[in-house]
Amino acid sequence: MNTQHFSTKERILGAAEQLFARHGFAGASLRQVTAAANVNLAAVNYHFGSKENLINEVFRRRLDDLNAQRLAALDAALERPGSSLESLLDAFIRPALELSLDRSGGGAFVRVLARAYAEHNDALRKFLSDNYGHVLKRFHAAFAQLLPDLDKEELYWRLDIVAGALTYAMADFGVIKRKSGVNEQTHRERYAEHLVRFAAAGLRAP
Amino acid sequence: MNTQHFSTKERILGAAEQLFARHGFAGASLRQVTAAANVNLAAVNYHFGSKENLINEVFRRRLDDLNAQRLAALDAALERPGSSLESLLDAFIRPALELSLDRSGGGAFVRVLARAYAEHNDALRKFLSDNYGHVLKRFHAAFAQLLPDLDKEELYWRLDIVAGALTYAMADFGVIKRKSGVNEQTHRERYAEHLVRFAAAGLRAP
DNA sequence: GTAGGATTCAAACGGTTGTTTGACACCCGC
DNA sequence: GCGGGTGTCAAACAACCGTTTGAATCCTAC
Numbered sequence: 001m002n003t004q005h006f007s008t009k010e011r012i013l014g015a016a017e018q019l020f021a022r023h024g025f026a027g028a029s030l031r032q033v034t035a036a037a038n039v040n041l042a043a044v045n046y047h048f049g050s051k052e053n054l055i056n057e058v059f060r061r062r063l064d065d066l067n068a069q070r071l072a073a074l075d076a077a078l079e080r081p082g083s084s085l086e087s088l089l090d091a092f093i094r095p096a097l098e099l100s101l102d103r104s105g106g107g108a109f110v111r112v113l114a115r116a117y118a119e120h121n122d123a124l125r126k127f128l129s130d131n132y133g134h135v136l137k138r139f140h141a142a143f144a145q146l147l148p149d150l151d152k153e154e155l156y157w158r159l160d161i162v163a164g165a166l167t168y169a170m171a172d173f174g175v176i177k178r179k180s181g182v183n184e185q186t187h188r189e190r191y192a193e194h195l196v197r198f199a200a201a202g203l204r205a206p
Numbered sequence: 207m208n209t210q211h212f213s214t215k216e217r218i219l220g221a222a223e224q225l226f227a228r229h230g231f232a233g234a235s236l237r238q239v240t241a242a243a244n245v246n247l248a249a250v251n252y253h254f255g256s257k258e259n260l261i262n263e264v265f266r267r268r269l270d271d272l273n274a275q276r277l278a279a280l281d282a283a284l285e286r287p288g289s290s291l292e293s294l295l296d297a298f299i300r301p302a303l304e305l306s307l308d309r310s311g312g313g314a315f316v317r318v319l320a321r322a323y324a325e326h327n328d329a330l331r332k333f334l335s336d337n338y339g340h341v342l343k344r345f346h347a348a349f350a351q352l353l354p355d356l357d358k359e360e361l362y363w364r365l366d367i368v369a370g371a372l373t374y375a376m377a378d379f380g381v382i383k384r385k386s387g388v389n390e391q392t393h394r395e396r397y398a399e400h401l402v403r404f405a406a407a408g409l410r411a412p
Numbered sequence: 413g414t415a416g417g418a419t420t421c422a423a424a425c426g427g428t429t430g431t432t433t434g435a436c437a438c439c440c441g442c
Numbered sequence: 443g444c445g446g447g448t449g450t451c452a453a454a455c456a457a458c459c460g461t462t463t464g465a466a467t468c469c470t471a472c
Contacts, residue, residue, distance in 0.1 A: 008419080024325070027232035030460065040421055045461060047419095111324075118317075118324040118377065119230070157400050161371050168370025171324065194363045198408035205407035214449080236430065246451055251431060253449090 009047050011037040014105050016058050021111035025055055025119070056127060059116070062099065062109045063131045069095035070135055074142060085200045088142055090192075093166055097192045100170050101185055114171035136163070147203065155203075162199045169195055215253050217243040220311050222264050227317035231261055231325070262333060265322070268305065268315045269337045275301035276341055280348060291406045294348055296398075299372055303398045306376050307391055320377030342369070353409065361409075368405045375401055 006014070015037035019028035030051055034041045048054040073091035077083050100110040116124050136159070144155060169191055212220070221243035225234035236257055240247045254260040279297035283289050306316040322330050346365060350358060375397055 024230055024232055026230055029458075031458080040419095041460095042422090042462080043420070051460065115324050117374075118321050154400075157397070158404060161375065161401060161404055164374025165367050165371040168323075168374060169367065191363065194360070195367060197411045198364060198367055201407040201411035202404035205403050235428075237428080246449095247430095248432080248452090249450070257430065 008037075008039055008043055011039055012044060012047065012054070013058055013061055015039075016054055017105050017108045017112060020055070020058065020115065021108040024115055030054075052123075055124075058109075058112065059127065059131070062106070062113075063128075066095055066099055067131060067135050069098075071138065074138060078142060083146070085143070085146055085203055086196055088139065088146065089162070089196045089199050089203075092139055092162075093192055093195060096166060096170055097188055101188055110170040114167050117167055143203070150203075158203050161202070165199070166195065214243075214245050214249055217245055218250060218253065218260070219264055219267055221245075222260055223311050223318060224314045226261070226264060226321065227314040230321060258329075261330075264315075264318065265333065265337070268312070268319075269334075272301055272305055273337060273341050275304075277344065280344060284348060289352070291349070291352055291409055292402055294345065294352065295368070295402045295405050295409075298345055298368075299398055299401060302372060302376055303394055307394055316376040320373050323373055349409070356409075364409050367408070371401060371405070 012033065016028070016033045019032055019036060022028070023032075030044050031041060033054075034044060037043075044051065044054055048057060070092060073095055074088065077087045077091045080087070096110070099106045101107070116128060119125075140155065140159060143159065144150075144152060147155060150158075218239065222234070222239045225238055225242060228234070229238075236250050237247060239260075240250060243249075250257065250260055254263060276298060279301055280294065283293045283297045286293070302316065305312040307313065322334060325331075342365070346361060349365065350356070350361060353361060356364075
């Protein structure tokens with residue numbers, strides 16, 4: 001991996017993603033990153049200006065896509081007649097699961113994303129809210145239409161729990177290891193189905 | 207806080223907990239910790255041997271208690287006739303919520319715990335599994351009796367999601383801020399009720 | 413082919429990291 | 443009261459951190 005035909009910037013972003021996932025933002029040094037990317041140490045500051053900006057670019061590269069896919073899936077679900085709770089949840093969850101399955105680094109990125117949630121770092125939270133907040137709002141509006149009897153604030157509570165459980169699931173936080181013999185893709189897809197059913201039941205709870 | 211009548215070891219543990227929660231394990235330096243604890247820099251290596259061992263002790267101080275309380279609550283719930291899914295979930299969730307509400311650092315610790323989940327650090331995962339795994343096993347057995355039609359592996363999936371959502375909730379990951387005017391205790395207790403109902407519905411899903 | 417901007421490189425910058433040292437103060441049992 | 447373990451302290455250690463520098467190299471446009 002990180003073969004030579006990728007540009008220096010791309011190799012740095014890929015290596016940074018891997019190492020931030022494994023050791024955290026403070027724990028991964030630029031020397032580790034540049035060594036893994038097979039790139040000179042000074043290249044990071046030349047191409048990205050600073051370590052902090054490199055972190056932001058690692059997020060931007062994936063989040064723009066993820067948000068767009070989620071909104072597209074939501075629109076598609078809303079256009080289909082008779083959209084159910086399950087179809088909306090699937091629109092939210094599936095793009096994230098697919099990202100986590102994507103070859104060349106998507107799996108590492110979701111762990112980076114989970115780290116970002118764990119960080120209390122205000123700048124990072126603001127960055128994520130700017131790129132993420134309006135997506136959650138659109139989903140909230142769609143769910144509200146399907147659950148007219150549910151208090152709006154209560155719905156926020158429950159969507160928050162769903163988003164939390166999803167973050168947890170995507171990052172493979174679970175201590176329970178997958179059955180040997182079942183490959184990663186099947187493992188994640190079954191997890192997605194379970195999560196959708198679980199979340200739908202939770203949202204429907206009286 | 208960190209008044210003088212606490213021992214040096216206790217002051218270090220308290221300060222480390224706060225700073226690990228705020229900046230992570232790599233992000234918080236021993237100089238920050240010892241300064242916050244009003245203690246000499248060398249005291250950490252004198253009392254704990256190394257930074258890594260200090261991290262372990264920060265966990266041990268709280269986890270022993272949390273595990274004991276959860277198991278006690280589980281036993282109490284099982285002795286009462288007609289135990290429900292909700293009462294078992296409450297036994298799992300309430301001690302953690304109470305810890306997160308505890309004065310003098312418990313709230314910081316749950317954020318440290320969430321960080322530990324986000325870390326891929328194998329040594330830390332093993333440490334947590336050693337202190338945490340048997341509790342999850344006992345809860346799994348109790349839930350299995352109440353849900354005889356649910357496949358054992360499926361139950362593991364769902365409990366994993368519950369544990370993930372709980373970790374998320376405890377660490378106050380949510381982007382949704384609590385309504386102003388509602389104090390922290392009420393906020394958390396309502397979150398616990400929502401989580402119990404949500405989780406029970408999810409576990410009962412066909 | 414050669415000028416000139418873009419990129420890479422080794423080296424060094426000042427500052428911070430975890431850890432160690434040895435001298436110094438404390439305090440309790442004899 | 444005094445010796446000896448226990449704890450504290452300022453200082454220094456080597457290693458590592460993010461960043462900067464200026465020369466060397468590459469690549470493209472003319």
